[in-house]
Amino acid sequence: MxxxxxxxxxxxxxxxxxxxxxxxxxxxxxxxxxxxxxxxxxxxxxxxxxxxxxxxxxxxxxxxxxxxxxxxxxxxxxxxxxxxxxxxxxxxxxxxxxxxxxxxxxxxxxxxxxxxxxxxxxxxxxxxxxxxxxxxxxxxxxxxxxxxxxxxxxxxxxxxxxxxxxxxxxxxxxxxxxxxxxxxxxxxxxxxxxxxEETNQSIRAIPKAVMESAQPLHPKHQKANGNLTDSGKSCIFQLFNAKATPYAAAHLMKISLRASTLWFKRWQASR
The missing domain is CATH 1.20.140 (Butyryl-CoA Dehydrogenase, subunit A; domain 3)
Structure with a gap:
């Protein structure tokens, strides 16, 4: 397959x-x-x-x-x-x-x-x-x-x-x-x-240092059921701090747009 x-x-x-x-x-x-x-x-x-x-x-x-x-x-x-x-x-x-x-x-x-x-x-x-x-x-x-x-x-x-x-x-x-x-x-x-185009621009704008620190594709960021771990929460917040859109964050972390949008709202509320 x-x-x-x-x-x-x-x-x-x-x-x-x-x-x-x-x-x-x-x-x-x-x-x-x-x-x-x-x-x-x-x-x-x-x-x-x-x-x-x-x-x-x-x-x-x-x-x-x-x-x-x-x-x-x-x-x-x-x-x-x-x-x-x-x-x-x-x-x-x-x-x-x-x-x-x-x-x-x-x-x-x-x-x-x-x-x-x-x-x-x-x-x-x-x-x-x-x-x-x-x-x-x-x-x-x-x-x-x-x-x-x-x-x-x-x-x-x-x-x-x-x-x-x-x-x-x-x-x-x-x-x-x-x-x-x-x-x-x-x-x-x-x-x-x-x-x-907007998603690509958002991803290209993320500083290299943020990508190296967040490591959005690292398996430690997700639990077996797909929920984010503490490191995953830290990762997605770093991406949003770098002005990543929810769609860009979803692509980078391989999570659903629905989950990314929910975390984006939590990130906004925490500011």
Missing amino acids: PRREHRPQGHAPTVLEANVLKLRAFEIVLVLFYMEDLKRFILRSIKVSDMLTGYGDRLSDGKVKTKEGKKLELAREVLVAEGVIDQAESDEIKDLVDYRNTIGHQIHKMTVDVGAYSELVRFDGELGPVKGYDHKAAKRAAELRDKVKNGMMSKFVMELSFDSLAFEAAERTYLLEIRRLNAKVDKGIAQLNQLI
Whole structure:
């Protein structure tokens, strides 16, 4: 198990992390719909067109029953040959379908980099780093879906489907929530960056003599239950005397922000 980085805020998701996860949830649903809708549209349209034009079955690999994955591969070749998409876009369809399958079968890979156990993103058994969330996937899937459908209209028979209408209310709602959450996430990132900068400044401002005397990482400062010993109390008071913020002290001593804040109030009361 990899070593976790210290989180003064605790294991529960922060407000920013919660908003990121909500944002991803809406985008993930859109990817699921867009790619499934696109895949069905492509396969149905080519099948119907081949039946009506006597083209033969361009979605068959000659076996008794062609697997759906192979059908989609053949369909992409047909779209490239017909000039509906180029090879790069064909490859992108494959990548997005693979991404959709990861969502369906390994949803944890879409969230592993957010929260208290984000270091797990570096591990995927013997396969190396986890290939996780793609924040551009929903937008790319929507654009590619529209391009393929529009491009196929003049060269293939379209099969009528009410899938898009059935999903329209959900799509409108999710897109609105995505815009709202994007604004919240951007604001949260700005606040986090400011907190990081203020914390770094606070730590850099602590005199070297204070750090050598306080020794904030020394194990003698904490009891087995996590409470501070007398030396720990002395240490954190020295840090506050040197104008360390509660967040900086929590980082330096590897304690919770809640505990550091309580000690900061005690330090203020003792002055």
